[in-house]
Amino acid sequence: MTAAGPEPFGRRLTAAMDRYGPLCVGIDPHTSLLARWGLPEDASGVREFSLRTVEALTGVVGVVKPQAAFFEQFGSAGVAALEETVAACRAAGLVCVVDAKRGDIGSTMAGYAQAFVGKDSALAGDAVTVTPYLGFGSLDPLIADARSTGRGVFVLALTSNPEGAQVQHARDRDGMSVAAQIAASAAAANADELAAGEPLGSVGLVVGATVGSAPRDLGMDLAAVGGPMLAPGLGAQGAGITEIRSVFAGAERAVLPSSSREILSAGPDRENLADAARRVQAGLQDLRGGRCDQQL
Template identity: 70%
Template sequence: MTGAPVPFGARLAAAMDEAGPLCVGIDPHVSLLDDWGLPDDAAGLREFGLRVMDAVGGHVAAVKPQAAFFERHGSAGVAALEEVIAAARAAGTLCVVDAKRGDIGSTMAGYADAFLADGSPLAGDAVTLSPYLGFGSLTPAAELAARTGRGIFVLCLTSNKEGSQVQHALGPDGVSVAASIAAQAALLNAGAVDDGLPMGSVGLVVGATVGDAARATGTDLQAVHGPLLAPGVGAQGAGERELTAVFGRARRQVLASSSRGVLAAGPDTAALRSAARRAADEASAALRG
């Protein structure tokens, strides 16, 4: 009889300690494909994703393929995404599938099966989710992730200008939507706290360029006791000062995500690996110095 799987939060904490708190986004923008001399089709995306994995697999804490860029090419694109996820698994590198799914009832359960069930070719180690049909609508995913040792990252404070219209809004209890999302994530991580684990497996997505949004909305990021996925590091302008302003005392929970800042060094494998190493070192200095 096999034992229970090691929770995602514990595996991620160990990977961040070993390789630095960096997640490399695998975002095959059309412009990047062109820069790399690759066609904008499923074959080009497959080559792009596998080259990134060849360069950074085993050298960074995590990778984060953006599902939308693959899905735009239909079933062949999804098949390419499955290969990238499999390559991450083979390299022993944690994979966060950036799918931002969110629905209710059996439909949410279907998304959970796709991205979190053992044996699914789309299942990495974690998936990004949208809670804006109500945090409770994510229950099928949260429960399946807990059973399979995977994680979820719930959108909380995003850097797009439209996000504040919802995330900063106050509910009838006077609590902001963002603060409520963080508090409910903290409840799901309470068991990890009780078990003495370094982090829970329910994380939040918090943009690295949102400034004082956490303070302004009363969102207690440190109390979440889970990983904080922070897109926007590097090419989008977030450095040590910005990360300190956004995360404060929660900085050690942050998994900084960089895509273009690393991918612009491609397609050369050695150059990509070097760029990822620099980004990981910079993230460590900013978040753990």
């Protein structure tokens, strides 16, 4: 947070959402999409798919989210395609969230930190998703490293898949749910940055856009988190702006809804892809209280 340090992630993300609106486009080179785009089911296919998507979305949206699994399924060659995708995002000025859902402890967590938020790592975008089965505290080394490089972290908190309740809805002795504890830990992690005047902290949450009243039922104080809320489930999975307003009441300006297949299936034509992103984005403008800079 010194004047000489890197610009914090929360500030950069806020600028991107102010300019383009609150939309994150998932780069999910699923094999069915590769086939639809006429691309081979291999590392060269995911590379081509991802670079074309970045090109089509440059100047159209502010944030993209490559999903690591779709690259890793083709091994190290796929991971090299992910590195190229991250580099393309950087060159295009797109905020890039690498959806890797990593999590471990100690020196192993430090290894993942180097990979995904490390200073000179080719795999490091602007933020990474992480999983807290080993406790929120196990993520601290990665969060510290992310801050030092001006990057962000999105911690899995409450997901929309029905199986997630087994873990996320469980409660401690005081009756506090796991999901609420993760939210409270994130709020604590963001306190210093918010006190220093940042619009958003560097530590966000992943909360499904289709979870309905679960945040309230589970005692999650999303309005207090102070970090961005990555919200998958838009479009194909059923959530629209009404559902998002309900799930994230009080934290609307921090929500970053994510959409993948609905937009990607409009490709490979560049203009069709950009138009699909523009349509989804237009439907989200009211979430942050009005039109974004780009459309003024």
